[in-house]
């Protein structure tokens with residue numbers, strides 16, 4: 001689904017006034033168009049989302065919530081936020097949405113602030129098995145302020161070990177259980193997590209930062225009916241502006257809102273909220289649903305083509321936009337693979353391998369699908385992976401040229 005170019009005048013104004021920064025932005029736009037963008041949490045927003053982000057709503061202070069602000073002149077800020085909330089609640093079937101969270105991490109921070117006290121025990125996926133920094137990393141507020149107990153995936157299947165989750169919950173009696181991951185390629189079973197949380201009297205927090213866009217398009221199960229609080233981002237598969245969102249039932253609405261503002265944040269970023277509203281509007285269309293299903297199809301095709309190239313694909317495939325794999329059978333570890341692929345213009349991340357040595361690679365198909373690539377391109381991408389990684393990267397220049405040729409046919413913002 002290629003989109004058209006952002007308006008040229010915007011960049012012309014910047015170029016006349018500040019050519020140094022204009023060059024940086026142009027360089028980044030070219031970099032995005034020129035390489036294969038396979039970072040799992042990235043996407044290309046529409047020009048309409050970019051227009052909202054670059055609008056004068058960026059100038060507005062609007063601490064508080066619609067109808068109850070600390071500042072005057074909020075009539076349009078209120079309208080933007082009411083529209084965003086209305087669209088988000090309708091899209092995800094939630095009673096309440098907070099669209100002010102600045103990011104996915106801010107959303108999780110606010111969820112913990114609403115439900116927990118410092119020192120409380122929380123059960124979450126271990127970082128080495130796919131948990132996010134906010135799921136108990138010692139480098140993050142979560143690991144410093146709460147007592148995290150990690151659960152993991154099964155050594156044989158790579159799937160979440162529900163027996164272990166239940167046993168840990170019974171033993172540690174956590175105040176909250178977090179389900180969500182940065183790299184788990186399969187659907188989580190929210191009903192199972194709900195049953196475990198109910199058995200031990202814990203809150204269930206779904207951190208759906210990655211799959212929420214698939215949920216919007218009906219291509220992944222919705223955590224909203226099961227979780228007490230759903231945290232999400234708006235910039236991954238959902239294809240909106242960089243930002244966060246929290247969904248919950250009516251009974252927690254006020255606690256969640258107060259945990260965002262004034263507890264953990266100040267003034268809302270109203271231009272981003274307007275852009276979130278635009279993205280929710282786009283995500284409510286049949287075209288977006290078709291997109292979300294294509295993203296999953298493409299990830300499945302890419303996963304099996306990578307397996308044919310020799311990669312050890314985690315869980316043997318995917319249900320989502322995410323693919324994780326160990327490139328060890330090709331004679332490289334994840335870090336070397338990432339560097340060699342980057343040299344060829346293929347951009348992705350490394351990830352933890354729960355039971356392997358070293359690191360694996362993690363990629364997603366959201367951005368390339370937005371560009372309009374299809375099943376034939378997924379097969380071509382997997383072949384380029386093999387070429388780039390075998391023979392000590394001797395084919396790097398050839399792969400770089402082929403990546404340019406491939407991406408040249410799918411400009412993300414038109415020609």
Ligand SMILES: *Cc1c(COP(=O)(O)O)cnc(C)c1O
Nearest residue numbers: 103104105132181182207209210
């Ligand atoms: C991406 C992600 C986040 C964080 O989002 P940011 O906007 O980068 O703060 C949190 N949790 C999970 C599971 C994620 O995948």
